[in-house]
Amino acid sequence: MLRLVRARVSALPGGPEAGKQTERPKSGPPLVLLPSTPPVPTTERILQRGIFEINGRSCDVVLSDSALRWKPIQPEHPAAPAVGNSKCDFLSKEEFIELKDLFSVKLKWRRSAKQQKGGTLLGITLFVCMKKEQNKLKDYILNLNNLSEDHCALWVKDLKKILTEFSNRPKSLKVLINPQSHKKEAAHIYYEHVEPLLKLAEIKTDVTITEYEGHALSLLKECELQEFDGIICVGGDGSASEVAQGLLLRAQMDAGIDTNYILTPVRTSLPLGIIPAGSTNALAHSIYGVTHIETATLHIIMGHMQTVDVCTFSSTGKFLRFGFSAMFGFGGRTLALAEKHRWMPPNQRKDFATIKTLASLKPENCEILFLPAKTSQNFQEGSRNEHKTTESDYNNQWQKIQGHFLNINIMAIPCCCSMISEGLVPNTRLNNGSMALIIARNTSRPEFVKHLKRYASLKNQFNFPFVETYNVAEVKIQPRNNCECDTGEFEFHGTSSKKNYPWNVDGDLMEVVSEVHIKVHPQLMKLYGGHLEEMNDYKKVIGFVTILLQEAAIKCITIQVQQF
Numbered sequence: 001m002l003r004l005v006r007a008r009v010s011a012l013p014g015g016p017e018a019g020k021q022t023e024r025p026k027s028g029p030p031l032v033l034l035p036s037t038p039p040v041p042t043t044e045r046i047l048q049r050g051i052f053e054i055n056g057r058s059c060d061v062v063l064s065d066s067a068l069r070w071k072p073i074q075p076e077h078p079a080a081p082a083v084g085n086s087k088c089d090f091l092s093k094e095e096f097i098e099l100k101d102l103f104s105v106k107l108k109w110r111r112s113a114k115q116q117k118g119g120t121l122l123g124i125t126l127f128v129c130m131k132k133e134q135n136k137l138k139d140y141i142l143n144l145n146n147l148s149e150d151h152c153a154l155w156v157k158d159l160k161k162i163l164t165e166f167s168n169r170p171k172s173l174k175v176l177i178n179p180q181s182h183k184k185e186a187a188h189i190y191y192e193h194v195e196p197l198l199k200l201a202e203i204k205t206d207v208t209i210t211e212y213e214g215h216a217l218s219l220l221k222e223c224e225l226q227e228f229d230g231i232i233c234v235g236g237d238g239s240a241s242e243v244a245q246g247l248l249l250r251a252q253m254d255a256g257i258d259t260n261y262i263l264t265p266v267r268t269s270l271p272l273g274i275i276p277a278g279s280t281n282a283l284a285h286s287i288y289g290v291t292h293i294e295t296a297t298l299h300i301i302m303g304h305m306q307t308v309d310v311c312t313f314s315s316t317g318k319f320l321r322f323g324f325s326a327m328f329g330f331g332g333r334t335l336a337l338a339e340k341h342r343w344m345p346p347n348q349r350k351d352f353a354t355i356k357t358l359a360s361l362k363p364e365n366c367e368i369l370f371l372p373a374k375t376s377q378n379f380q381e382g383s384r385n386e387h388k389t390t391e392s393d394y395n396n397q398w399q400k401i402q403g404h405f406l407n408i409n410i411m412a413i414p415c416c417c418s419m420i421s422e423g424l425v426p427n428t429r430l431n432n433g434s435m436a437l438i439i440a441r442n443t444s445r446p447e448f449v450k451h452l453k454r455y456a457s458l459k460n461q462f463n464f465p466f467v468e469t470y471n472v473a474e475v476k477i478q479p480r481n482n483c484e485c486d487t488g489e490f491e492f493h494g495t496s497s498k499k500n501y502p503w504n505v506d507g508d509l510m511e512v513v514s515e516v517h518i519k520v521h522p523q524l525m526k527l528y529g530g531h532l533e534e535m536n537d538y539k540k541v542i543g544f545v546t547i548l549l550q551e552a553a554i555k556c557i558t559i560q561v562q563q564f
């Protein structure tokens with residue numbers, strides 16, 4: 001039975017919400033649902049007992065190696081009500097915090113405005129990470145008031161010792177800030193909302209504000225990383241992808257692997273934390289289930305970590321890059337066109353390119369080879385689409401599809417955004433060792449636009465006769481020279497015999513002359529963030545965002561669809 005009590009909650013990974021403000025921590029316990037009896041592990045070792053004033057009441061406080069518990073001291077009164085009085089029961093209820101949710105301890109002093117040190121000791125302040133609704137994490141303050149310096153010093157010593165024993169928690173971080181992200185707010189977001197919490201948690205930081213595109217990548221390839229426990233990227237998807245690339249390349253270099261031919265990459269040792277500050281934050285949204293600055297920061301501080309699948313992209317045996325998702329056809333052409341119009345403001349550029357690419361929609365003639373994933377998944381639940389993949393269907397053999405395709409999407413991770421609240425691939429996970437392959441065969445423009453529009457709707461995303469979905473481990477896409485595709489707005493670079501086909505990999509333009517081989521590598525890197533299973537309503541927020549076909553573009557398509 002659950003009962004509403006004033007107590008603390010354990011902090012666990014986070015969910016959908018896009019507020020960027022870090023609210024000030026509030027003292028005082030929140031109302032939460034907890035089991036009527038807090039768990040008391042039998043192995044709990046008592047470290048300290050004492051009396052503190054908490055929320056204006058004198059309390060018996062017990063510190064064990066796993067929790068801090070307190071209970072108001074009941075005044076002895078002859079006319080005290082008998083056991084069973086509900087108000088009295090409530091007032092004497094034991095409250096607690098689990099120490100795994102504690103992230104900082106400080107002595108609390110009363111000081112004059114000008115005073116830097118000393119003053120009158122008031123007690124101890126505990127900073128606790130708390131799980132809030134919709135997967136958000138929040139810090140709050142618990143004050144244990146006691147004027148005895150000796151008493152408080154003993155408690156602080158024990159509490160700090162407990163904090164040092166959380167080995168997953170970072171003590172030193174390398175921070176990379178992209179000052180150009182979105183509305184150029186990344187540095188402000190970091191210094192106003194992230195750094196104060198890192199300081200509170202006594203995490204050392206080494207900050208670099210990037211000066212040009214590719215700066216983070218070259219820095220990570222060369223710089224001394226031994227002193228750091230993790231790398232933090234403050235920016236959008238482009239920045240996060242660049243930093244992930246840098247970390248992965250560095251791991252291969254350190255392992256002595258030739259980065260021109262990466263067949264079986266080694267894992268990164270340092271985890272990556274993303275502070276969402278871009279125009280699209282699909283990666284951060286997928287990891288935290290929310291694009292909330294404080295939640296992201298607290299996941300990093302608390303050392304919540306998960307492993308994530310990453311793909312290698314190679315062509316004719318040569319390694320090209322790492323990535324999480326890719327688009328070929330419409331998605332690649334749109335990005336290529338947007339890149340040609342860099343002088344336009346980002347959102348305008350993306351809208352313009354989307355509309356213009358739609359206006360001269362052309363299919364790609366290609367051959368698709370794919371190796372079905374070992375774990376069979378039906379990521380089109382509820383759809384009547386007939387192209388469901390199961391292991392037995394394909395018996396782990398390479399499969400071939402040929403024809404004219406308007407768009408091909410490949411995703412190793414769920415990509416989330418606030419607009420696409422439920423997903424195109426609702427069962428895709430960050431670390432299930434497979435990729436979603438979604439192909440749209442040639443069709444009329446109105447039908448294709450309908451399909452694009454359904455990315456933003458919740459039902460039957462694949463329920464079109466021209467859309468096929470597969471769950472795969474590897475894909476090879478071989479464009480076949482096709483004169484119909486070479487004309488118009490989308491000039492390919494190079495001669496007619498050597499065309500560069502545009503790909504959109506995590507929002508970056510990649511131009512490749514021939515076949516591209518994409519292979520998923522399970523759990524190749526660690527990211528700070530919550531475990532998906534623990535996220536509330538995760539299924540409701542995961543979905544596919546094509547990185548390029550982001551919110552503004554979808555809105556724009558919706559507006560323009562009537563015109564086609």
Ligand SMILES: Nc1ncnc2c1ncn2[C@@H]1O[C@H](COP(=O)(O)OP(=O)(O)OP(=O)(O)O)[C@@H](O)[C@H]1O
Nearest residue numbers: 181182210211212213235236237238239278279280
């Ligand atoms: N100082 C800089 N000047 C110019 N570009 C930079 C700089 N630092 C990083 N970049 C590049 O800016 C690109 C885009 O950055 P980022 O992804 O952070 O922002 P965004 O474009 O607003 O967000 P999103 O990619 O989510 O749409 C990245 O690919 C990164 O390599």
